[in-house]
Amino acid sequence: MDKFDNQGYFIAEEALSENDLKLLGNCCNALLDEPVDDGGGDRHEIGLGKRRRFLAHRHEEFDGLESFILSGPPAKVASRILGSECYLFNEQFVVKGPKTGASFAWHQDSAYVGFEHKPYISVWMAIDEANKQNGCLRILPRNLKEQNYIDTHNWDEGSKELVGYDGSDEGSMVIGPEGMIVVFSSLTLHSSGENITDKSRRAYLIQYSSEPLRDPESGQLKRFAKPVNL
Numbered sequence: 001m002d003k004f005d006n007q008g009y010f011i012a013e014e015a016l017s018e019n020d021l022k023l024l025g026n027c028c029n030a031l032l033d034e035p036v037d038d039g040g041g042d043r044h045e046i047g048l049g050k051r052r053r054f055l056a057h058r059h060e061e062f063d064g065l066e067s068f069i070l071s072g073p074p075a076k077v078a079s080r081i082l083g084s085e086c087y088l089f090n091e092q093f094v095v096k097g098p099k100t101g102a103s104f105a106w107h108q109d110s111a112y113v114g115f116e117h118k119p120y121i122s123v124w125m126a127i128d129e130a131n132k133q134n135g136c137l138r139i140l141p142r143n144l145k146e147q148n149y150i151d152t153h154n155w156d157e158g159s160k161e162l163v164g165y166d167g168s169d170e171g172s173m174v175i176g177p178e179g180m181i182v183v184f185s186s187l188t189l190h191s192s193g194e195n196i197t198d199k200s201r202r203a204y205l206i207q208y209s210s211e212p213l214r215d216p217e218s219g220q221l222k223r224f225a226k227p228v229n230l
C-alpha cells in the first residue's frame, strides 16, 4: 500500500462500530478498576501509575475480545498491509489519567523488541476522541522503503521510556473521533502528548506481524503468535 510505504502510517477508512467501542470500553474499564501498577522501569515496564497505564495481554479474559482481534476491523486493516498470513503479536490498552496524563516520548515500537525481527504493524484505536488536549498520537512521517531501520534509542530513567528522537519536528498530530483506527509501522517514530483534560484518554493498540516473533538465541516466542482468521 503506497501511502503506508511512503509515510509510515495511515488513518484507516474503516472505523469501529458502536458495538466494537462498547466492547473495548467495557474491557478497558474493567482493567482500570484493578489496582494500579506503578511500573518497574525497564524497557517493558513503562507504566507511570495512573498517569500512563498499559493494560496488556489480557484479551483471553474477555468474551468477544479475541474474535475482535483476530477477525474484526483491526485484523482486516492489518491484513491489507501484511497479507493473509498475519498474526496477533501483542495487545494493550493505553490509558492516560485525567489532568495528569503523561506524555510518551518519540520511539519506534521495534526498539522495544530486543532482537532482530521483521518490522510489524500497530493498529491504534481511539476509544475516546483523540485531540491535542488529551494526548493524541503524533507521528513523524517516514518512507519505509528508504528508512527501513531502527534508530538509536536511549533509556530515560525519569520518564521510564526509550527515546528515539529529540529533534524539533513536532510531527503530524493524529486527531479524530472515537472509533478512529490509525495504522503505523514498528519503524515509524511516534509519540503522544499529555492529557490535561478531566477525563481519561483510552486507546487500544494491537500489534500484528507477518510471522511469529522469536528470540533467535533462545528460540522463545515473544508474546503471542495467533493467526488472524478472516
Ligand SMILES: O=C(O)CCC(=O)C(=O)O
Pocket (backbone or CB within 6 Å): 094, 104, 109, 135, 136, 137, 190, 191, 192, 193, 203, 205
Ligand atoms: O497511546 C499512546 O499514547 C501511545 C502508545 C504507544 O505509542 C505505544 O504503545 O507504542
